Amino acid sequence: MNRLAFSLTLLLAALWLAVSGVYKPVILALGVASVALVVWLSVRMRVIGVEHNPVLFSWRLPAYWFWLIKRIFWANIQVTRRVFRPDSIKPAVIKVPVPQKTSVGKVTYGNSCTLTPGTVTLRLTREELTAHVLDDESARDLTDGSMAEKICWLEGNTEPKR
Amino acid sequence: MLDVLINILSWIFLLAGGAFGVIGGLGMVRFPDFYTRLHAAGVTDTLCALLIVLGLVLQSGFSLLTIKLLLILLFLLFTAPTATHALARAAMVDGLEPGDQQDPPDMVERDRETKPQGEPSSNT
Numbered sequence: 001m002n003r004l005a006f007s008l009t010l011l012l013a014a015l016w017l018a019v020s021g022v023y024k025p026v027i028l029a030l031g032v033a034s035v036a037l038v039v040w041l042s043v044r045m046r047v048i049g050v051e052h053n054p055v056l057f058s059w060r061l062p063a064y065w066f067w068l069i070k071r072i073f074w075a076n077i078q079v080t081r082r083v084f085r086p087d088s089i090k091p092a093v094i095k096v097p098v099p100q101k102t103s104v105g106k107v108t109y110g111n112s113c114t115l116t117p118g119t120v121t122l123r124l125t126r127e128e129l130t131a132h133v134l135d136d137e138s139a140r141d142l143t144d145g146s147m148a149e150k151i152c153w154l155e156g157n158t159e160p161k162r
Numbered sequence: 163m164l165d166v167l168i169n170i171l172s173w174i175f176l177l178a179g180g181a182f183g184v185i186g187g188l189g190m191v192r193f194p195d196f197y198t199r200l201h202a203a204g205v206t207d208t209l210c211a212l213l214i215v216l217g218l219v220l221q222s223g224f225s226l227l228t229i230k231l232l233l234i235l236l237f238l239l240f241t242a243p244t245a246t247h248a249l250a251r252a253a254m255v256d257g258l259e260p261g262d263q264q265d266p267p268d269m270v271e272r273d274r275e276t277k278p279q280g281e282p283s284s285n286t
Binding site for chain 2: 019021073076079080089091093111112117119122132138
């Protein structure tokens with residue numbers, strides 16, 4: 001718990017320094033006070049061990065984001081083509097398995113699916129993701145399992161021991 | 163010289179972002195039902211925002227402003243799918259079925275009778 005509180009303090013301090021830009025003593029003191037207040041409240045509310053996830057601090061996360069942005073780019077091109085020929089869409093509802101082990105991994109899968117244009121998560125359970133897809137190519141993005149595989153890789157070694 | 167290049171690149175990003183915003187809006191009008199329109203809105207949520215923020219980063223140069231802009235993008239990319247999913251869920255709970263073209267013909271017929279075509283999302 002102490003280690004988590006410490007890393008939260010560092011993260012918040014870095015965030016405050018990054019977005020403030022005014023480094024005068026009074027302002028800095030206010031920053032210290034606000035960080036202390038947030039950490040104290042988080043400890044008191046006991047959200048610190050629950051919301052905190054080791055995945056957040058893995059080098060795999062930036063790599064995953066980069067992969068996802070490339071994916072989003074091509075999905076956008078695909079949906080844009082459909083916008084200009086709206087008759088060619090073939091909407092459908094599909095179900096795919098959710099192979100991730102952690103709940104953060106499952107939620108990341110659902111969110112990444114929604115974030116990619118052409119697929120929207122309608123329902124996410126522990127085993128199954130129900131998605132609305134715009135056309136066959138968007139459906140293939142999900143059914144070929146490449147995104148699920150990538151998120152399993154993201155979970156990787158950083159999976160918390162249960 | 164480098165300044166001019168960066169400026170040109172930045173303008174390309176900003177204009178492309180704006181164009182994708184318009185395309186997203188166009189899709190919202192042209193797609194037939196609520197769920198397909200969500201996909202069009204997704205274009206505005208992702209590539210449009212991404213390109214505009216990248217263009218602004220190039221305009222601002224490397225400074226604290228860059229971090230702020232990237233944070234805006236990060237929060238946008240986290241909240242946009244949540245909002246989209248909340249909309250889709252609300253529509254499902256409200257009983258609005260996706261207009262599935264793979265339905266048997268009689269089911270499509272029934273859909274047409276119960277729901278006026280073109281404005282299924284307006285029965286709030």
